[in-house]
Amino acid sequence: MSGDGPFAALGLEPGASRADIRRAYARRLKSIDPDRDPQAFQDLRLAYEWALRVEAQGAEPVMPEPKAAAPQATADETQTAIRALRQRINGTGNHALRLMEVLARPELVDPSVAAAVEVDIYLFLIGHISVDGQGLPGFDAEAGSDLEPAALRHLITLLDQRFGWLSDMVRMQSWPDYDRFLMAAGFLNAPAPPPMAKERRFTVSPMIVLFLAFILLKVIVAYQPPARSLSPEAVLRLETERIRTSAARDSDFLYGTEPLPAADTQAEFFLATRALSVEPLTQTVLARLRRVAQDLDGPGTDAHTLAALSDRDAHVAGMMLAARYRMSHWMHYRDKRAGSFDHGPGGLSWTRGRVDDLTGEAYALAAAPPGPGESLVVLPRGFVEMVLARAGQRKALIEGALALPPGGLQAGQRLYLIAEPVMAGDSWNPANEALLAGDTLRGDRWPLRLATLGASPCARWEWSGTSFTALAGCD
Secondary structure, rough: OOOOOOHOOOOOOOOOOOHHHHHHHHHOOOOOOOOOOOHHHHHHHHHHHHHHHHHHHHHOOOOOOOOOOOOOHHHHHHHHHHHHHHHHOOOOOOOHHHHHHHHHOOOHHHHHHHHHHHHHHHHHHHEEEEEOOOOEEEHHHHHHHOOOHHHHHHHHHHHHHHHOOOOOHHHHHOOOOHHHHHHHHHOOOOOOOOOOOOOHHHHHHHHHHHHHHHHHHHHHHHOOOOOOOOOOOHHHHHHHHHHOOOOOOHHHHHHOOOOOOOOHHHHHHHHHHHOOOOOOOOOOOHHHHHHHHHHHHHHOOOOOHHOOOOHHHHHHHHHHHHHHHHHHHHOOOOOOOOEEEEOOOOOEEEEEEEOOOOOOOEEEEOOOOOOOOOOEEEEEEEHHHHHHHHOOOOOOHHHHOOOOOOOOOOOOOOEEEOOOOEEEEOOOOOOHHHHOOOOOHOOOOOOOEEEOOOOOOOOHHHHHHHEEOOOOOOO
């Protein structure tokens, strides 16, 4: 930044108003790509924040000389700092004080650490917003712990000064649930209703809501959000949170009423929580699933297109195949009409409440022949054979469809055909808890059933390590 001070850097004369400063900042921000020219973005941001301080003080102090750049932290040091601060953000005790301490940490001089901390604090606060009896959002009492609302107001002010959460709505309007955050922050500044005059709040609160909604609408219509230099991990976490809080349902995609799975799907949750390597910035969760959806629904269902998918995308594609089959056959296993999973003396069990959603033959995957009376996790024969026909021997896709984690399919395992599976009744039936309640089965996605043998099983397919081979003697 030049030595002429922050106003010159913004193209303003000294003494410009706060509104002029914000307009100048928004205008110049449009011409900067933070990814290509991070130094220009930092200079602009510094000039903007300094000009706001000068305007608030009423006089222009001497501009400090820029400090020499600190040595660049290694990637390992950066990740260590992020993990430590993330643990602190989500810790216990007085939340407002704890987050203020995080904002004062010296590690935040690293832009990568600051960006990760910004996302973590935002998601933490969003998770502490609830609605009152009038349906209006506000911060939970525990968000400020035992402090007065003034402490929480001060925290929000610090966050705005550091990241522009209130003043830079052009950027923030694309973040998940920002409208709820903005209204909750606005209510912190609303005067408390006087005693015996509760009716007054019913008049003031809707006005605040309408005013904030009007401001948001004007911002969204007038501006396009500028590029934001967030890390791929931060983008992935924000996109996942946006999907998780979406009002749409998984069925919108699976039934074809929505072109993308913009809902609370198992696939996004799996990708976001399995600590898999993060792809480049443009490869967000939605972009990955858009590509998978095209492969499943369009002309790309042939083997060579599925073969072009990464193992991660192929695993998601298998999960989608399972979900489509389950929903098209009305197999809502978490539906109260169908029954429920329960923990009992013998382990995890399925208490069946409906008998018409899995009939006929089924397959069970096992390393050894199932014995008489043994409880098994089974899948419909038609579903399994459809998967084998479409998968092109793609291991990751088969694993996703059969409710196995990546790498869960082992050489020597066989698919046993069971002619008359006996579904679990009302008594306790131990199940393979690692399968039914494992990390990859959070949600109602696979057409699974807990059953016992009604007849001797027949080994029909065996996994060689690279493909399923048909076995003789099983019709």
